[in-house]
Amino acid sequence: MPLTLYEKLVESHTVARLDAEHVLLYVDLHIMNEYTSPQAFNGLVTRGVPVRRPAQQMSVVDHVIPTKPDPVGKRVIVVDAASKQASNFTRNCERYGIQLYDVNDPLQGIEHVVAPEAGLIRPGMSVLCGDSHTTTYGAFGALGFGIGTSEIEHVLATQTLSYRTARTMRIRFDGALPAGTTAKDLVLYLISKISAQGARGYAVEYVGEAIRSLSIEARMTLCNMTVEAGARAVLIEPDEKTFAYLRAHRGNLSEADMEAAIEGWRNLRSDADAQFDSGLTFNAKDIAPFVTWGTSPDQAIPVDGHIPAPTDADDHAVSSATERALDYIGLQAGAQIEGTPIDRVFIGSCTNGRIEDLRAAAAVVRDGMHVAPTVRAMIVPGSGAVRAQAEKEGLSEIFVKAGFEWRQPGCSMCLAMNDDVLRPGERCASTTNRNFEGRQGRDSRTHLMSPAMAAAAAITGRITDIRKWEHGNV
Template identity: 65%
Template sequence: MSSPHPQTLYQKLVDSHTVRRLDADNILLFCDLHLMNEYTSPQAFAGLHDEKRRVAVPGQNVAVVSHIIPTHPTSIRVIQDAASALQASNLARNCSRHQIPLYDTNDAMQGIEHVVAPEHGMIRPGMVVICGDSHTTTYGALGALGFGIGTSEVEHVLATQTLVYRPAKDMRIRVNGVLPKGTTSKDLVLMMIGQIGAQGARGYVVEFCGETVSQLSVEARFTLCNMAVEAGARGALIAPDATSLQYVLEKCPDIVGATRDAALAAWNELYSDADARFDQEHTFDASNLEPYVTWGTSPDQVVPISGTVPLPGSVSAEQRRSAEQAIQYTALKPGANIAGTPIDHVFIGSCTNARIEDLRAAAEVVAGRHVADGVRAMVVPGSGAVKKQAEVEGLDVIFKTAGFEWRKPGCSMCLAMNDDVLMDGIRCASTTNRNFEGRQGRGAITHLMSPAMAAAAAVTGAITDVRTMELNHV
């Protein structure tokens, strides 16, 4: 990956995967891994079959059924919705036809694609990983370039293992300071999205760096990169370091001996050169960070827990209409404290916050307490492996004793594509990544927050500053 000119990490990854330049704006990009799900692949396979083509490299494609599956705690999962069941059966049939590995509905290690892939060693530094899902940016936590693609592009990748790609611009976000107790990478990324806006990184691949980022666990970095897309980013990256390399080697027992030495030598070159130029840069200080909670219908409509629902007149003219619409939809009172807002439902899950560290953080708040009267609370692990580990640690018992539902893994209530749908007017404290109108159900109201904050809301019945609560070690 040597170059006579200083390069960013993003430029190094793109250059190392460029098959050829197509024109002034586009290249043909080789993709190391293509992940598929049940809702963006059917048309792609149909187009492939219409042209009588085969999948070029079946072993570099992996499929996961995750968005549409029920998460009820039954022994065998059955997709009752006919259209969803057809999507799942079509995916299974297509994967069988082309010898593509599939984590199907009742696979023991099944789960959310962006949780399953890294925990099984599929994601390694320096890779290009694509998927028909926007939150593929998650993999930047391991120094891999991940991004979402559309259905027509899925077909192209299946046929060629390449993608016609227009390179993005470079943005660097540096975060300094130590995260205060009671705050997490979820709070950090919500704060940053609130600062730069939902379109603030549009057209860019963001590289996160700084002492705050280097102190984060890999699972916390997944959260950070996962939600970069909510600022419009086309990708997110964190340069590999000792923390992420240890994670990868633990998940990849096949990397040993000379292969390990060669891999580490290559991975240690994955960083932005000292004089590399970024098209835009931002710097944030995390030392005074508070827990953050969304008040509106976009992830950038967010305030610290000490904050208030904005007065429409206090926001810029271009944001005023959307603020007024959001306040009307969420039925909040302008100027009211966000803390103390009553909630009806709590959802802990999603590709953003359903890993084992997330469940441990929530369980620490829940232990010795009970879900508040009138509140329904549920925990949906991100994968079969996460669920198994949580049960080994007894976290499931803590949640169930407190009155939480302990569910099977899947996307679940992150989006209304399965059985887990909220009714009109239900207010939910959620660890997901999007709070759009109708995202969790038509008329449902979503407040994004960290797992610990969601757990605090569950046991108090309202949006609560988790820092005010005494925690019990589990």
Template identity: 50%
Template sequence: MPSTMARKIWREHTVRTSSSGEDLLYVDLQLLHEVNTPQAFDRLRAAGRTVRRPELTLGTEDHNTPTIDIRRRIADPSGRRQSELMRANCAEFGIPLHRLGDPGQGIVHVIAPEQGLVRPGMTVVCCDSHTTTLGAFGALAFGIGASQVEHVLATQTLPMRPLKDLSVTVRGTLPAGVTAKDLVLALIAHIGTSGGQGHAIEYRGEAVEALSMEARMTLCNMSVEAGSRAGLVAPDATTFAYLRDRPGMPTGADWDEEVAYWASLRTDEDAVFDKEVTLDGSTLSPYVSWGTNPAQSVALDQCVPSADDFDTVEERAAATRALDYMDLKPGTAMRDIAVDTVFLGSCTNSRIEDLRAAADVLSGRRVADGVHMIIVPGSAAVRRQAVEEGLDAVFAAAGADFRAGAGCSMCAALNEDRLRPGQRAASTNNRNFEGRQGKGSRTHIVSPPVAAATAVAGRLAAPADL
């Protein structure tokens, strides 16, 4: 039968199917970070189990990472304890770990692809919802819970019910200045935070195919914000070019054989999706969130909506609460909203292309008085490359704070990088929930170019506004 890409990968990894319809999936790679995994190791130890395939597991320290100085002691006692447990657990069970200060350390979803660990057709899991990022390579990648982490550690398998398939086709060409971040915000505003619930999203169409690998990672990263369990892009020449020189890649005839398999993973022409969405990419413009979930977003050239603009009682109630929390008045032009802080980073937008985009805007300009712009690279490797390209000098000349350490930083606010109550930020992270970037914080999700332009203008702005 004709099959979608996600179904092909799922089928190839199904060990068996239970009488209840639950499949046991083989897992090619499990990624770990310090926050959500200590209890999994405790349970593993209590049951007297070992890690079945430690070489198919990789840990990194990212969430609690001090970014001002990577050598600093983690200030928060609980965060410090999480990192200590991560080191002890990985050492005991023989799992490779990128500790603070290691050249391979960084955000888990950033280091895995840059180190060549993710390839088309793989199944990848991590105790982190934004594992969807890695679907950009045509992999089936999704977040799991702590008890599931233990199951994968012990068996290298995971019991799951099959996902439905959602096709998101983006026709046309994205206009200049419109990024993958704007595209995914527009999609979530269109289908809502539950529009992809129970589905794996496959991103298709000319606009998606034209995206770079790093842009595709941004797109897939925020699939979970639409309620989806996974997001995928079919592997193509762009994918193969990115992977070609990554560590551990095959060469010669072995490379050709791998590429031939990867190319076969595309959705069959006659395959049927459970749900389909089509967007016209040529009509999009820079997007920014106004509320407290990513679906509460509008084009930058629009105004803050009123609760009366929404159809259902639930939507109107959510809008009223969001407007109150964000301290915004309906009808206010988005470009009139001033910010205190600009954050460029997170697993969504902390790769070298994101830093380059910000540097292009900041070059020859200065961050506005009273605005603190924080730039946190997604990995130690990204930071090294930024320095090699001279981006650090551009950031310094502009008055931006380019951090020495790589990690999640203000996205999760689990270290010292956080907003104070009432502070407002333009942020390239993926979530704008109440208190996400610090108690009482107010977050506007934006793309890297908009973040940089906002830092210069002191209010929400696009590069064209400068």
């Protein structure tokens, strides 16, 4: 029977079928952070159960770590609770022989940035992590998804997971993205069209010209944020771009083994006559730079658009959500989103903290430009490797000269779990993945956008259409 890529990956990792909807899924790689793993380790200790396959685990301290620009090797977590969390995590990894990118490891960074850089992610793998944005790895044709703490314990103990299979959805983007429009805009456009529940229960496979044209890092951005539409997994068929990235990040594979593996990975695709449970088609040429106006990633509009009113929606739930979001975010229905003043800029996260993202932000900052006096702007690289590469290319010098803060790697202001927190009422242009109420700090206001848009907002002090920037009209 013809199969989708998702169905092939599930089938190849099925240890046993448990019932009509569930399988026992083998896990190739399990990634952990200090935030979602403590209870799982405690469960192992209490039951006296060992980690079944330590070599197939990887750990990173990334959520609670401060990112202030202390030298590598001298970073200290000063908040007592966070420090205990990180030290307990270190102790557990040492106890069970698990690889750890600790606080002062020069390659420390955000888990979903570090793992591909280290050559740990490959097509056809199953990759699990106690973090919802594990869908990032679909950019390589790998089955990645987030799991809960009890499931983390089960994976540690058995290297398997009881897994409920998903329905399948194919999303096609025909045509080419216009100038100034990025993968971040593409995914915000999609979520705004289908809603934050539009892919709920589905494993999404992206196809089409616009998808093929994306770089691997841009594909990671796309797969990372598709979970905000409710997707349980996200996949893109591996191609020559995938293989080029993997050659540059081969990890422990020799050149010969890598080439042999690539020949096998070329077969990782949906069969031509495979049937999907659902399908959507869009034209990429219709997509403008997008920005969120509310408190959910699906509350997004083109940067030259107008903020919706509660009365615009026929659905009562949508109308009520719009009213609540406008009250929280402090904007007026019918107003233009472009020109909205901002107080902070954050460029980073597992969505947009890679080297291509920093290059895009730096390209906006022309010689002589400076961060607006009313704005505090932070650049937080996704990993130590990204930070080193940016410094080698002179990007950090561009940022610092223009008044941006150049910081150490970590999740940082993506979520209010470390020192990088917005004050109540502060409005932030952010390259992160979520704009929920309080996500970046109590009563904080977040507008999601691409790195280039965020960099432009830092310079102008307001939400800015990057297309005008590129044509010298700002």
